[in-house]
Amino acid sequence: MxxxxxxxxxxxxxxxxxLQLDIDGVSLRFGGVQALREVSVQVRQGDxxxxxxxxxxxxxxxxxxxxxxxxxxxxxxxxxxxEVHELTRAxxxxxxxxxxxxxxxxxELFRHMTVLDNLLLGRHVHMRHNxxxxxxxxxxxxxxxxxxxxxxxxxxxxLELQAERKREVGTLSYGFQKRVELGRALxxxxxxxxxxxxxxxxxxxxxxxxxxxxxxxxxxxxxTVVLIEHDMGVVMDISHRVTVLDFGIVIADGTxxxxxxxPAVIEAYLGEAA
Amino acid sequence: xxxxxxxxxxQLLAGLAQEHPDRVALREKRYGIWQPxxxxxxxxxxxxxxxxxxxxxxxxGEVLAILGDNRPEWVIAxxxxxxxxGVSVGLYPDGVVDEVHHVVDHAGVRFIVAEDQEQVDxxxxxxxxxxxxxxxxxxxxxxxxxxxxELDVLLEFTAVERLGERLEQERPGWLDQEIARGAAGxxxxxxxxxxxxxxxxxxxxxxxxxxxxxxSLMSLDPIDRDDEFVSFLPLAWIGEQMIALACALQAGFALxxxxxxxxxxxxxxxIGPRLMFSPPRIWESLVSSVQVRLSDAGQLKRAVFALGYAxxxxxxxxxxxxxxxxxxxxxxxxxxxxxxxxxxxxQLGLVHLRRAYTGGAPLGPDVFRFFHxxxxxxxxxxxxxxxxxxxxxxxxxxxxxxTVGLPLPGTELRIAEGGEIVLSSPAVFSGYxxxxxxxxxxxxxxxxxxxxxxxxxxxxxLVVIDRATDVMEADDGSLFSPAFxxxxxxFSQFVQEAVVFGxxxxxxxxxxxxxDMETVGTWAxxxxxxxxxxxxxxxxxxxxxxxxxxxxxxxxxxxEGVRVRxxxxxxxxLDADDEELTRTRKVRRRTxxxxxxxxxxxxxxxxxxxxxxxxxxxxxxxxxxxxxxxRIESANGVARDRPRRGRQPAGVGGRD
Numbered sequence: 022m023x024x025x026x027x028x029x030x031x032x033x034x035x036x037x038x039x040l041q042l043d044i045d046g047v048s049l050r051f052g053g054v055q056a057l058r059e060v061s062v063q064v065r066q067g068d069x070x071x072x073x074x075x076x077x078x079x080x081x082x083x084x085x086x087x088x089x090x091x092x093x094x095x096x097x098x099x100x101x102x103x104e105v106h107e108l109t110r111a112x113x114x115x116x117x118x119x120x121x122x123x124x125x126x127x128x129e130l131f132r133h134m135t136v137l138d139n140l141l142l143g144r145h146v147h148m149r150h151n152x153x154x155x156x157x158x159x160x161x162x163x164x165x166x167x168x169x170x171x172x173x174x175x176x177x178x179x180l181e182l183q184a185e186r187k188r189e190v191g192t193l194s195y196g197f198q199k200r201v202e203l204g205r206a207l208x209x210x211x212x213x214x215x216x217x218x219x220x221x222x223x224x225x226x227x228x229x230x231x232x233x234x235x236x237x238x239x240x241x242x243x244x245t246v247v248l249i250e251h252d253m254g255v256v257m258d259i260s261h262r263v264t265v266l267d268f269g270i271v272i273a274d275g276t277x278x279x280x281x282x283x284p285a286v287i288e289a290y291l292g293e294a295a
Numbered sequence: 296x297x298x299x300x301x302x303x304x305x306q307l308l309a310g311l312a313q314e315h316p317d318r319v320a321l322r323e324k325r326y327g328i329w330q331p332x333x334x335x336x337x338x339x340x341x342x343x344x345x346x347x348x349x350x351x352x353x354x355x356g357e358v359l360a361i362l363g364d365n366r367p368e369w370v371i372a373x374x375x376x377x378x379x380x381g382v383s384v385g386l387y388p389d390g391v392v393d394e395v396h397h398v399v400d401h402a403g404v405r406f407i408v409a410e411d412q413e414q415v416d417x418x419x420x421x422x423x424x425x426x427x428x429x430x431x432x433x434x435x436x437x438x439x440x441x442x443x444x445e446l447d448v449l450l451e452f453t454a455v456e457r458l459g460e461r462l463e464q465e466r467p468g469w470l471d472q473e474i475a476r477g478a479a480g481x482x483x484x485x486x487x488x489x490x491x492x493x494x495x496x497x498x499x500x501x502x503x504x505x506x507x508x509x510x511s512l513m514s515l516d517p518i519d520r521d522d523e524f525v526s527f528l529p530l531a532w533i534g535e536q537m538i539a540l541a542c543a544l545q546a547g548f549a550l551x552x553x554x555x556x557x558x559x560x561x562x563x564x565x566i567g568p569r570l571m572f573s574p575p576r577i578w579e580s581l582v583s584s585v586q587v588r589l590s591d592a593g594q595l596k597r598a599v600f601a602l603g604y605a606x607x608x609x610x611x612x613x614x615x616x617x618x619x620x621x622x623x624x625x626x627x628x629x630x631x632x633x634x635x636x637x638x639x640x641x642q643l644g645l646v647h648l649r650r651a652y653t654g655g656a657p658l659g660p661d662v663f664r665f666f667h668x669x670x671x672x673x674x675x676x677x678x679x680x681x682x683x684x685x686x687x688x689x690x691x692x693x694x695x696x697x698t699v700g701l702p703l704p705g706t707e708l709r710i711a712e713g714g715e716i717v718l719s720s721p722a723v724f725s726g727y728x729x730x731x732x733x734x735x736x737x738x739x740x741x742x743x744x745x746x747x748x749x750x751x752x753x754x755x756x757l758v759v760i761d762r763a764t765d766v767m768e769a770d771d772g773s774l775f776s777p778a779f780x781x782x783x784x785x786f787s788q789f790v791q792e793a794v795v796f797g798x799x800x801x802x803x804x805x806x807x808x809x810x811d812m813e814t815v816g817t818w819a820x821x822x823x824x825x826x827x828x829x830x831x832x833x834x835x836x837x838x839x840x841x842x843x844x845x846x847x848x849x850x851x852x853x854x855e856g857v858r859v860r861x862x863x864x865x866x867x868x869l870d871a872d873d874e875e876l877t878r879t880r881k882v883r884r885r886t887x888x889x890x891x892x893x894x895x896x897x898x899x900x901x902x903x904x905x906x907x908x909x910x911x912x913x914x915x916x917x918x919x920x921x922x923x924x925x926r927i928e929s930a931n932g933v934a935r936d937r938p939r940r941g942r943q944p945a946g947v948g949g950r951d
Contacts, residue, residue, distance in 0.1 A: 023438065023452075026439070184558045241439065
């Protein structure tokens with residue numbers, strides 16, 4: 022009878038503060054361009070960990086290495102789950118199954134599907150029944166389907182998407198689409214959520230909303246968030262830890278206060294804004 | 296199922312649970328699905344919570360405050376308090392901290408049921424300020440975000456129910472005795488008055504008051520257990536108490552609670568209510584939504600609607616005056632209904648609507664006409680919180696847009712000196728809670744002095760002019776109601792709120808208008824007019840022209856002496872949080888007069904503009920004061936191109 026959620030959106034079984042994602046000396050080259058040079062970042066369970074840097078600093082490249090879209094030439098990325106997985110050699114689908122979910126800088130949703138269907142797609146990694154039993158929709162397939170819908174509905178409630186549930190994603194405003202993308206990643210019950218500039222191109226109000234949802238995901242659902250962001254204000258407000266990249270090199274790493282006071286950071290990044 | 300004014304709400308609930316245990320009593324849309332609660336479950340939950348509250352020390356006669364949106368838990372909490380011989384007081388969920396404090400403090404509340412984190416945060420803010428002295432228990436039912444709150448007064452609803460289960464097992468039959476001890480004359484609810492003239496007062500309404508009103512209404516318009524009602528207006532409002540509790544517990548129909556405010560329209564459509572009682576703003580917004588959809592529709596659709604609407608209007612005119620339509624008109628109406636009118640009703644979710652009422656404030660005749668033309672039998676209700684919301688109502692086949700109808704059976708009505716409406720009926724309240732002075736003023740020799748000015752027409756129909764204190768005398772000596780003119784202005788889809796000034800020292804009538812951001816915004820987009828903020832949009836010359844046409848159209852229907860001569864578009868929307876409106880969205884004239892004195896003064900000079908200071912508070916707390924110049928426009932006469940009155944479909948009329 023309680024109105025509490027029945028599903029835990031946090032897929033990590035680790036204790037708060039233990040090492041969740043260990044990026045260790047990763048280097049990535051595109052021909053003559055050195056995108057990442059021995060980058061090391063340690064993400065701890067339960068944190069909002071921001072990765073910031075000027076344009077072309079290699080932030081998205083780093084995220085793409087973690088989610089398996091790029092293969093770094095050197096270094097290792099270790100994901101701590103029930104066992105330790107090495108991500109640099111794994112397929113993206115495998116990595117997703119282990120519990121690494123992500124959103125994209127440019128929205129990558131199925132525009133002609135409804136919000137609900139897009140969210141259910143996030144459940145794909147957890148669907149166990151085969152095509153034959155799904156076709157007849159009896160027994161376990163049916164039970165599972167209902168369970169998946171239940172979780173997707175909790176995510177809809179969490180992100181306040183009730184009024185948009187049955188609408189085609191393509192007809193929604195940009196802010197809503199971003200929220201749906203966050204929702205789809207959450208439906209995976211991820212251990213780590215990689216968000217690639219979730220607030221890019223938003224106005225102040227939309228940004229504030231999004232920041233609120235990211236905080237809720239972290240504080241209420243307990244999900245570890247790796248956040249790539251351009252907007253320094255947002256980052257400093259909501260992150261526990263910040264890593265600064267510049268020309269593919271880590272130039273600072275620490276709490277928002279430490280990083281904000283670092284002269285190298287001010288010169289590389291804040292300097293241009295000040 | 297007939298009215299039994301000698302019982303209490305919990306006694307009626309017990310009866311229904313026994314008679315129809317498996318029928319649906321409540322329905323809530325949650326997780327995208329309508330989840331039913333039967334009468335048996337409803338009663339079981341009320342009993343559990345009542346036991347739980349009792350084991351926390353809730354006493355007979357004590358007040359339980361309820362703060363939240365419409366959910367099953369809201370009505371369960373109210374009935375649980377009443378089962379123990381207690382009283383419930385509803386608080387408006389959008390009320391700010393001070394409003395919550397006023398009621399909680401005044402009623403000496405020890406127990407509060409609050410919905411969620413948002414509401415609990417208000418109570419915590421009050422507590423931190425040491426202003427929540429009396430409160431001992433805060434019971435919440437939506438735990439999201441409250442997991443980490445560590446306060447000993449906080450308890451989850453389900454935890455109280457579990458406490459209750461234990462007591463229920465220990466003392467079987469105890470609650471039945473408590474319920475049986477309840478008498479119809481006991482106070483059931485404290486209902487906040489709307490407070491247009493000051494702080495809301497708390498009217499004490501007994502079970503007998505509420506039930507007798509329900510019986511009288513249902514003796515005119517029978518309501519049965521197959522009716523459907525969507526409960527989306529604040530349960531703190533008397534109108535919602537009346538239908539969702541007093542009528543539902545007598546007739547046994549089901550209540551449906553929408554999923555969220557944003558999904559309300561769609562949820563309404565899914566249920567297809569057979570019964571609706573809403574204040575004018577709901578009906579007005581339904582008309583606006585039709586106008587907006589129509590202006591986006593193609594030529595053919597607009598033409599079909601205009602034709603169908605014209606036929607619907609003629610049929611409605613005949614029906615309302617008690618005449619029947621001829622064969623030809625009847626046939627045309629069947630076609631019009633099929634092609635134009637029913638689809639519109641369907642879009643609004645009103646296809647199954649059998650009983651439709653408007654109340655709480657006057658509804659503009661144009662909106663009235665619209666609903667009758669599309670086939671919704673909308674009727675005006677006049678009443679006050681102090682008389683359980685209903686005293687006078689239209690009868691089927693005898694609806695006149697300018698009146699509020701005839702008194703309910705059992706209601707006596709007379710016009711006192713100075714034109715004040717005075718009422719007497721079994722539904723008249725027993726007094727204001729802890730406010731003998733106000734009680735003595737409102738209740739004299741068993742008559743309720745309403746403070747509204749009105750008169751009776753020859754056939755007994757009551758015409759309500761306005762609050763007696765608001766009625767104004769025009770330059771030529773005639774009396775007029777600002778609300779009447781405001782409603783004329785508000786019929787334009789572009790006008791959200793209008794406040795009219797005049798009378799006394801003021802030589803002519805003027806208006807302060809706030810535009811509807813959504814419709815004006817859409818219009819501006821179509822006109823390729825760029826704007827940034829509400830203030831910017833409101834001050835565009837084109838928008839002034841737009842509103843100017845609406846003013847001219849309103850003027851066309853008004854007598855010479857009370858036409859709006861000058862108007863100003865306000866730089867902000869009137870807001871209940873700024874105390875400019877009551878929680879039921881009525882204008883607080885005194886506040887407006889004080890706050891916007893300089894603007895009003897300029898309306899009576901030749902000034903082309905007025906400078907007003909505006910304080911903007913940013914989200915981070917910094918405040919910036921800047922000055923805004925508001926244009927003042929003179930309304931140029933009346934609309935000349937207006938077609939014959941009443942023949943213009945609302946949707947087409949609002950287009951330019």
